[in-house]
Amino acid sequence: MNLPVHNKQPEDECGACLAGDRREFLRDAAALVASALVGLGLSPERAHAxxxxxxxxxxxxxxxxxxxxxxxxxxxxxxxxxxxxxxxxxxxxxxxxxxxxxxxxxxxxxxxxxxxxxxxxxxxxxxxxxxxxxxxxxxxxxxxxxxxxxxxxxxxxxxxxxxxxxxxxxxxxxxxxx
Ligand code: FES
Structure with a gap:
């Protein structure tokens, strides 16, 4: 069985994990803000306006x-x-x-x-x-x-x-x- 080959060193992989974690955190935060605005009856675009x-x-x-x-x-x-x-x-x-x-x-x-x-x-x-x-x-x-x-x-x-x-x-x- 062929396993995927990664050319990254362990520290590169760690950096990728951190970047992934940060993206996930920002996505979750944005979703939280959006749901709070919807709760107020505002779309995020409307609230910004x-x-x-x-x-x-x-x-x-x-x-x-x-x-x-x-x-x-x-x-x-x-x-x-x-x-x-x-x-x-x-x-x-x-x-x-x-x-x-x-x-x-x-x-x-x-x-x-x-x-x-x-x-x-x-x-x-x-x-x-x-x-x-x-x-x-x-x-x-x-x-x-x-x-x-x-x-x-x-x-x-x-x-x-x-x-x-x-x-x-x-x-x-x-x-x-x-
Ligand atoms: S406070 Fe009534 S229209 Fe503005």
Whole structure:
């Protein structure tokens, strides 16, 4: 009977065993995470889409906070200030993280390119404008201005669309043609 021939030295085989063990461990861990997410009613892909990446300010001065302008479309969160910084093509916005309905933390659905409230499912466009759901206004916007390659947000000026539509409408940094 011919037995399979292995050209590996014993230590190579041991390394292969360790690599195999690690692959198995990672596979088991991934399966565990996936089943936990399914238990929460989320697919792993969906849960990933709900995550907002964090952003750290470059500096703060009084009520003003300076952030680098995001390189591409999407949204990031400053958890310390409950603030979302979002870019859509040539427009940059700073939103309150709180849903206008009952102040639940909003989520960014990267795969759909919009915001959504996890509590009552109100939906908002990337510019914060209201689409549907229990909320009765768009996401609240902070005053924002451009400083070179940065965006400066004034935390003392938060505009509600239903109370100050003009200020809400101009709370945006334009990087180029609209
Ligand atoms: S708290 Fe967001 S829709 Fe109700």
């Amino acid at each position: 709900l995550q907002l990446q964090t952003i750290i300010p470059l500096r703060t001065s009084g009520e003003e906070v300076t952030y680098p302008i995001p390189a591409g479309d999407g949204a990031v969160i400053d958890k310390d200030r409950d603030l979302i910084l979002a870019r859509q093509r040539t427009a940059v916005y700073a939103f309150s993280l709180a849903c206008p309905h009952q102040r639940t933390a909003l989520k960014w659905l990267g795969d759909q390119g919009r915001f959504q409230c996890p509590k009552h499912k109100s939906k908002y466009r990337p510019d914060g404008s209201y689409i549907s759901g229990r909320a009765t206004r768009s996401m609240d916007r902070f005053a924002i201005r451009r400083d070179g390659s940065n965006a400066v947000v004034n935390l003392s000026k938060l505009f509600r669309e239903d109370r100050d539509r003009a200020a809400w409408g101009t709370a945006v940094v334009w990087l180029g043609e609209k």
